Amino acid sequence: MWYYEKKLQYPVKVSTCNPTLAKYLTEQYGGADGELAAALRYMNQRYTIPDKVVGLLTDIATEELSHLEMIATMIYKLTKDATPEQIKEAGLADHYVSHDNALFYLNAAGVPFTASYIQAKGDPIADLYEDIAAEEKARATYQWIIDQSDDTDLNDSLKFLREREIVHSLRFREAVEILKDDRNTKKVF
Amino acid sequence: MYTQYKYWRPYISPNDPCPPIEIKSYSTPPHLYIGFQPSGLPQFQTAKEALKKGTLWPQLYSPYPNPQKRNERS
Numbered sequence: 672m673w674y675y676e677k678k679l680q681y682p683v684k685v686s687t688c689n690p691t692l693a694k695y696l697t698e699q700y701g702g703a704d705g706e707l708a709a710a711l712r713y714m715n716q717r718y719t720i721p722d723k724v725v726g727l728l729t730d731i732a733t734e735e736l737s738h739l740e741m742i743a744t745m746i747y748k749l750t751k752d753a754t755p756e757q758i759k760e761a762g763l764a765d766h767y768v769s770h771d772n773a774l775f776y777l778n779a780a781g782v783p784f785t786a787s788y789i790q791a792k793g794d795p796i797a798d799l800y801e802d803i804a805a806e807e808k809a810r811a812t813y814q815w816i817i818d819q820s821d822d823t824d825l826n827d828s829l830k831f832l833r834e835r836e837i838v839h840s841l842r843f844r845e846a847v848e849i850l851k852d853d854r855n856t857k858k859v860f
Numbered sequence: 861m862y863t864q865y866k867y868w869r870p871y872i873s874p875n876d877p878c879p880p881i882e883i884k885s886y887s888t889p890p891h892l893y894i895g896f897q898p899s900g901l902p903q904f905q906t907a908k909e910a911l912k913k914g915t916l917w918p919q920l921y922s923p924y925p926n927p928q929k930r931n932e933r934s
Contacts, residue, residue, distance in 0.1 A: 681911065814887065814924055830924055834914030837922050841891035848896045 673733065680737040681831045684824040685748045690761035692825065693749035694779055695816050699742045699832075701776030701784040704808040706742055710735035712789040712805065716798045719791070724799075724846040731839050738832055745825060746774055799847050806840035862893045865926045885929075889922035 685692075699705045710732050717728035750758070750772050758767045765781055776784035790801050813833035817826050865885050872880040901917045904910040913921045 681914075810887075810889070817924060831912075831914040833924055834920075834922060837889045837891050838915050838920060841894055841897060841920065844891065844894075845896050 679741050679744060680734070681741060681828055683741050683744045683748070683828050685745060685822060686824040687822045688749075688752070688757075689822060690750050690753045690757055690763060692820055692822060693746045694761060694763055694766075695819055696742055696746050696749070696779075697777055698779035698812055698816065699809070700739065700746060700774065702778035702812070703788040704805060704812050705778070705784075706735050706739035706809075707776055707784060708788045709805055709809060710739060711786075712791075713802065715789070716791050716802070719793050720795050720798060721850060723849050724795075727842055727846055728802075731842065734835065734839075738835065741828060741832065743774055745828065795850055796847065799843050799850070802843045803840055803847075806836045806843065810836035810840070862888065862890075864888060864890070864922055865928070885926060887922070887924065887926070890920055894919070 701707055713728040713732035713735065717725045717732070720728060750763070753761070753763075753772070755764075755767065758764060758772075766775070766777070769775075778784075790798070792798055792801070810833055813829050813836065817829050817833070820826055820829070864887065866888050867883050867885045869882060870884055872882065897917075897920075901919055903916045904913060904918060910916045915921055
């Protein structure tokens with residue numbers, strides 16, 4: 672079970688009225704390498720991973736949900752006061768006609784989220800290597816969003832999220848080292 | 861010691877339609893070189909700075925965009 676803390680993991684401040692940024696951020700909301708995919712991937716893989724690293728997957732999955740919440744806050748702030756005309760100028764008219772200003776799990780190109788974005792092979796090494804790759808892809812996605820954004824306050828939060836991907840990747844790499852390690856087994860030569 | 865960014869020169873054709881970017885770069889953050897984080901690494905002085913940086917340990921911090929960005933536009 673979870674306890675919910677009614678605050679964001681890191682403050683989210685948006686300084687410019689620029690709904691187009693919301694469109695780009697949607698990639699991290701419902702995209703293949705987004706926070707939803709990450710949270711669901713780890714939360715599901717943890718059942719069949721060796722118990723030494725179950726806690727790690729639970730912790731990281733939980734943190735990904737808090738990142739999802741930050742991304743949602745950014746998208747909401749950028750679109751909540753936009754008029755239909757501004758939405759149209761931002762290239763979000765396709766989204767608007769179906770969802771109004773509601774958030775939805777799509778990628779930046781409007782493709783709905785699908786479970787095929789994630790994997791659970793059951794092999795611990797295969798699963799952890801996928802998790803490492805997912806973290807690096809999420810890190811790269813944050814880089815490209817920062818490159819497209821000139822909102823310094825928003826970028827501050829995005830830089831925080833990018834750094835977290837780096838820390839998560841290191842933790843998954845350590846998990847691989849833990850599962851490779853044979854110090855505690857009897858070796859017969 | 862490692863660097864957080866690597867640089868390379870892509871091939872430039874005399875027939876390229878756009879002005880070439882002569883030097884391209886990519887990010888190689890610290891975690892690629894750590895393997896298994898040793899215990900007792902020095903931490904940031906304040907919790908506020910650690911939150912701002914996104915990590916407790918200066919050795920894990922990766923700046924973006926590249927603070928020493930070379931001219932990749934010309």
